[in-house]
Amino acid sequence: MSPAAPATRRALTTPPAPASSFPYNPGSLLSVLDLTVEGVSRLLVRATELEHEDPIVRDRILAKRRIALLFYESSTRTRTSFELASKALGADTTLVSNLSSSIEKGESLKDTGLTLRALGAEAIILRHNSSGAAWLLEETTRLPVVNAGDGMHEHPTQALLDLRTIMTHLRPGVSGVAADTLAGVTVMITGDILHSRVARSNMQLLPRVGARVLLCGPKELLPEQAARSGPGIEIERDFEAALKQSQAVMMLRIQAERLAGLQLDLEEYKASYQLTGQRLAALAPEAVVLHPGPIIRGMEITAGVADGVQSAILEQVTNGLAIRMAVMERALTAENGAAADKSPHAGRINGGRA
Amino acid sequence: MIALAILNGRLIDPAAGIDGPKDLLLIDGRVAEIAAAGKLKGKNGAEVLDATGMVVAPGLIDIHVHLREPGQAYKETIATGTAAAAAGGFTSVAAMPNTIPVNDSPEVTRWMQAPERDAKVRVFPIAAATRGSKGETLNDFAALRSAGAVAVTDDGRPILKDGTMRETLAAAARVGLTVIQHAEDTRMTQGASMNLGPVSFKLGLRGMPNEAETSIVERDIRLVAELKDARPHLHVAHLSTASALAAVRQARRNGLRVTCEVTPHHFLLTDEHVGLYNTHAKMNPPLRSAADRDAMIEGIIDGVVDAIATDHAPHAMHEKEVEFELAPNGITGLETALGLSLRWLHREWRMPLGRVLSLLSAQPAALLGLKGRGTLAVGSYADVVVFDPKVEWTYRATESQSKAKNTPFDGWQMQGKVRWTVSEGKIVYASA
Numbered sequence: 001m002s003p004a005a006p007a008t009r010r011a012l013t014t015p016p017a018p019a020s021s022f023p024y025n026p027g028s029l030l031s032v033l034d035l036t037v038e039g040v041s042r043l044l045v046r047a048t049e050l051e052h053e054d055p056i057v058r059d060r061i062l063a064k065r066r067i068a069l070l071f072y073e074s075s076t077r078t079r080t081s082f083e084l085a086s087k088a089l090g091a092d093t094t095l096v097s098n099l100s101s102s103i104e105k106g107e108s109l110k111d112t113g114l115t116l117r118a119l120g121a122e123a124i125i126l127r128h129n130s131s132g133a134a135w136l137l138e139e140t141t142r143l144p145v146v147n148a149g150d151g152m153h154e155h156p157t158q159a160l161l162d163l164r165t166i167m168t169h170l171r172p173g174v175s176g177v178a179a180d181t182l183a184g185v186t187v188m189i190t191g192d193i194l195h196s197r198v199a200r201s202n203m204q205l206l207p208r209v210g211a212r213v214l215l216c217g218p219k220e221l222l223p224e225q226a227a228r229s230g231p232g233i234e235i236e237r238d239f240e241a242a243l244k245q246s247q248a249v250m251m252l253r254i255q256a257e258r259l260a261g262l263q264l265d266l267e268e269y270k271a272s273y274q275l276t277g278q279r280l281a282a283l284a285p286e287a288v289v290l291h292p293g294p295i296i297r298g299m300e301i302t303a304g305v306a307d308g309v310q311s312a313i314l315e316q317v318t319n320g321l322a323i324r325m326a327v328m329e330r331a332l333t334a335e336n337g338a339a340a341d342k343s344p345h346a347g348r349i350n351g352g353r354a
Numbered sequence: 355m356i357a358l359a360i361l362n363g364r365l366i367d368p369a370a371g372i373d374g375p376k377d378l379l380l381i382d383g384r385v386a387e388i389a390a391a392g393k394l395k396g397k398n399g400a401e402v403l404d405a406t407g408m409v410v411a412p413g414l415i416d417i418h419v420h421l422r423e424p425g426q427a428y429k430e431t432i433a434t435g436t437a438a439a440a441a442g443g444f445t446s447v448a449a450m451p452n453t454i455p456v457n458d459s460p461e462v463t464r465w466m467q468a469p470e471r472d473a474k475v476r477v478f479p480i481a482a483a484t485r486g487s488k489g490e491t492l493n494d495f496a497a498l499r500s501a502g503a504v505a506v507t508d509d510g511r512p513i514l515k516d517g518t519m520r521e522t523l524a525a526a527a528r529v530g531l532t533v534i535q536h537a538e539d540t541r542m543t544q545g546a547s548m549n550l551g552p553v554s555f556k557l558g559l560r561g562m563p564n565e566a567e568t569s570i571v572e573r574d575i576r577l578v579a580e581l582k583d584a585r586p587h588l589h590v591a592h593l594s595t596a597s598a599l600a601a602v603r604q605a606r607r608n609g610l611r612v613t614c615e616v617t618p619h620h621f622l623l624t625d626e627h628v629g630l631y632n633t634h635a636k637m638n639p640p641l642r643s644a645a646d647r648d649a650m651i652e653g654i655i656d657g658v659v660d661a662i663a664t665d666h667a668p669h670a671m672h673e674k675e676v677e678f679e680l681a682p683n684g685i686t687g688l689e690t691a692l693g694l695s696l697r698w699l700h701r702e703w704r705m706p707l708g709r710v711l712s713l714l715s716a717q718p719a720a721l722l723g724l725k726g727r728g729t730l731a732v733g734s735y736a737d738v739v740v741f742d743p744k745v746e747w748t749y750r751a752t753e754s755q756s757k758a759k760n761t762p763f764d765g766w767q768m769q770g771k772v773r774w775t776v777s778e779g780k781i782v783y784a785s786a
Contacts, residue, residue, distance in 0.1 A: 012651060013702055014644075015766075017626040110675055130677035131558035132631030140675065151679075153558030200558060228552040 022135060027123065027144030027334040029327055030134045032156045032205040040209065041176035043330065044164055047322040048175055050329065055088070058325075063090035065332050068121035070112065070137075071148075072098040072128040077293055077317055078148050078158075082125050085324035091332075094121075109133060113141040123331045126150070131197075144331040152195050157327055158292055159201035161320040163209065165312050166248050168319075169288040182211035188242045190216040190273055191252030191300050193226055198292040199252060200229075207232025216242040217273065220262055221254075239273050243283040250290040251275050251300045270299065277304045288312050356779055357381045357398045360740060362391050363405030367412060368712035369719075369729035378410055380736035383779035387732065403774055403781075405740050409707070412715040412728050413445025413475070413737030413777065414692060418509075418534075418591055418615060418663035420684070421447070423471065424462065425454025430668035430757045432471040435688070438666070438756035440474045440783035442689040443772040445737035446719075446727055447475060447666075451482040452510040458482035458493050460501035467502050475777045476737070478504045478724065480534065483522045489513050492521055495529045504722045507534035509591055512570055514540065520577050523586035532587045532613075532722060537570040537598065538562070538639065547679045549625040549640040557628065559678065562640055568597040575605045575612055582610070589721060590614040592665050594639040596649035603658045613721050615663040618687060618694045619762065621650040627762060633674040633681035634762045637667065654713065655705055661718040664691050668758030686761045690749055692741065693768025701769055707743070736779035745771035 023030055035043070050058060067086045071079055079095070086093045096116065098104065103112060109128070116124060123144040126134050131151030138145040149155040167174060170185055187206055193199045193215050203226075206213050213233045215222055227235045236242040243249065254264070275289065289301075289311045297303045306313060358380040365376035365388065377394035379387040387394065395402075416439065422430040432449075439447050449466060451457035457466065463479045471477070481503035485491040489508060498506065506526055513519045513535060526533045543562040548554050550561025571590055578588050593599060593614040605612040619637065624644045628635045635641055653659045667684025674681050695714065699705045719728025726734040751764040775783035 012648065014647065014651075015622050015698075017624070018629055018632075020630055022630050108672075108676060128677070130679050132678045135630045136675070136677060151558050194555075197558060200556070223555060225550075225552045225555040229556040 022138065024138055024142050025144045027331040028138050028146065029156050029331065030138060030145060030147045031154050032159050032201050034156075037177065037179055037208055040160070040163070040205070041178065043160060043323065043326045044167070044177060045175050046326040046329065047164060050325040051322040058088055059090040061089040061329055062086070062332055065091045065122050066120050067091045067093045067123050067125065067328065068116045069093055069095045069125045070116065070127070071095065072103070072133070073149070075127055075148075077320065078127060081317070081320040082146075082148060082324050082328070085321050086328050088321075088325055089329060091328065109136055110140040113137045113143070117141050117143055123328070144334070146327060146331055149197050151197065152200070153197050154201045155197040155292075156201050157320065157324055158198050159205040160327070161316055161323040162202055162250065162290055162292070163205060164319045164323055165290060165316045166288065168315070169312060170247055177209045179208065180210040182206065182209050185210070185248065186212045186214050186246045187248040187250060188214040188216055188236075188246040189250045189252065190239065190242070190275070191221065192254050193217050193222040193252070195221070195255040196252050202250070203233050204230055214242050214246060218269070220264060240279060240283055243279060246284055247287050248290060249275065249280075249284060249287045250292075252292070253294060253296055253300060266299070273300065275301045275305050277302060277308065280305055280308075280310060290316055292316070355382055355398070357386075357400035358403065358736070358776065358779060358781070359394050359397060359400040360403045360405050360410050360738065361394060363408045363410035363740060365410045365730065366708050366711055367730040368708045369412070369716040370731050372730075373708055376410070378730065378738070380738070380776065380779045383736050385730050385732050385734050385736055388730065403740065405773075407744070408740050408742050408773055410738060410740050411711050412730050413739050413775065414443045414714045415446040415718040415724065415728055416444050416664050416666065416688060416691065417448040417661060417718045417722055419447045419449055419666040419688065420452065420668065421449045421466075421477070422668060423453060424465065429670055432466065432473050432477060434755065434757045435666070435668065436474040436477060438686070438688040438754060440775045440777065441755045441772065443692045443739035443741060443775055444688055445475045445739070445775060445777045446478060446724060447688070448478045448480050448504060448722060450480055450509045451507065452487060456482050456487045458485055458487065460497045463498055463501040463503050474782045475775070478502070478722070480505045480507055480509070482506065483508050483513055483526075483533065484518065487511055489515060489518055492518070492525055495525050495531055499529050499531055503531070504724065505532040505534050505589070507536065507591065509534060509536045512536050512538050512540060516573065516577070519574060520581065523577055523581055523588065524584055527581065527584040527586040530723070532589050534589045534591050535570065535574055536591050537567045537574070537593070539566045539569050542566040547636060548628055549642050551625060551643055553625040553628065557631070564595040564597055564642070564646070567593075567595050567639055568601065571598040571601045575601055575610065578605065578610050578612060579608070585611060587611040587613070592617050592620065592639055592663070593659070594620045594642050594646060594650070596646050599649055599653045599658060603653075606658070613660040614658070615661040615718075616650045616654060616659045617663060617665050618691050619685060621647065621654060622694060622698060623647065623762065631678040632762065633676070633678055634685060634760050634764075636678060636681050636683055637665070637685055638683040651703060654699065655703065659713070660721055662691060662695060662713045663718065664688055668756050669760050671759060674760050684760070686754065686756050686758050688756065689754055690761065690763045690766070690768065692772065693747070693749065693770055694763065694766070696743065697767060697769035736776060738774075738776040739772060740774040740776075741770045741772045743770045747771055
């Protein structure tokens, strides 16, 4: 029953991974990989233009267009920011949250999306606790869907506003980006990488504009696989060694709500990874400090650093408003031709690499 | 007397070592005669099927399907599941016990085989090893066997406790039943919805490590070795990792009765096929890395793998149209197993046709001791599949005989089209 085994070591032809049809709508922003570098550049330039635009002119851009904010998780910054950005362009917004809607009665994401569409929503901004939820919503509604955070997966507008913040500090006066704009820049991301959608979006976006991403954190929160999830990503577990190499320092919150039984000694964590004034002054006195919020003062970052001169934490929030204006304008004005705008990476899990 | 003559086909019966142009005569549900092509014609006034240019082989046997009855008829029924089986060339299916209620009793075992279920092909129930498949109290294997159960398993879940697994192996050996293990250490897979690796990291999904499968397979093999004198038979369901396959290979070298099956999706697809949260690529065990997938191909070609089984797991469309983490595990498989096996194992990877067919009939029959199945020897059951090996076609889930359409193979190219499926002498499927 077992004849001499043929030369199975030869390279076998196997079925190729399927091509993706996402995004279905050219206005959607599900992942940072939906954007080409030129697309990123256009959004950054447009964010600046919109920020400086006469509010009365700006108010006409999306006048009376209907945007639904669908939020399955609590949020301060992101929700308010999207809402104010949409309203600044003249759009009408409505908020649906899982706690005060039929979602509580068991209505599915698909049905919720279809209901919003039937009510006239022209775009949906989705925050959801499950990775990939934005793809499901887009596939079933075919509306422009803007991903405002899906589980542990992505938060593309956060990465865009982080990029804008980094640019302001490290490339002042430069409005757009190209593949080498941040060449020579190391951005370190420290903390709970495993559970962080902010980290994942930044890891995919920043290397595409030339930056090196250095991840830092304990094994429990930063698995080795992270370095294999895209080009330009490295791991340095020694916080101080990483700090010494970095021009931008991004700190993340420990996501207690996603730890799922993981045991972590917080005192030990602070000793190893807390960004203190002393460490910053000694090792990265010129670096810009970022944090997507919410910050837990005294945990991953001291109050002194959060409020200090190197901190850009509140600038990030302000930049979010400008970025989200540009993203919502794109969502509702992108034409089908803009599908050509689609990155060759779009929809490819592995970003086109083997 | 009901007689059916299948004439001028290329008859392949791996168990009997036959591969050549033959006429086949079936009378009253049994194989009555095999003769050189052109000899039988319309003998005994038999109805004639012209199999010129086609392969005539033992009806296929799938030892791992979920027919969802009793309890979940909205997903599938025994009638619709076996209709899909017939369309896929299968004449026997072994039905897993994770129904509602769990098939842990002779009553449910008999209910599944009752004529009222309107099965198109033979259904062999596999009974639960433990009460309610909860992994605590063993069921009465002798009674289940008398009622028609061909193996025991808690499939969908592992038999996790060492003591319970040891007792299960020993008790099953006493009555001559196979123990089928769903090898997953669920303590390592809490909240996980795909394979653990760079892809799961990138998608932000919790992953199942290979060790969750391997550690259970290795533990079970240790137990089989300890119980060696009782000759227990351990069968590893839907094996998916290179390391677990290596453990099975070693156990066999050590003379233990350990067998395994591999599904078409595990020898064809990888975790990259999850794409952007395609719930039709979500199953348990999950699609693994390319290295694991390649190991499955190698294991099939070199003979360590004993059977191709589908793990046909139908679900209603609305159940799969949800967030990836919330979607139930499983895909359908009965209608695509032959077409994919011929397209890839035979055509692409050059495995002899007879060996591919053996993995889909003779070997699974031997594995579960299904007497008179998986062969066309005179006197055996008249279970036959007739297919045109040259036809390439495209699978369309919407045209499925199953109630469910949850397959990652929608739109895939298949090789070899089933022309007729004959179950115990009766034509149960004929394609246009």
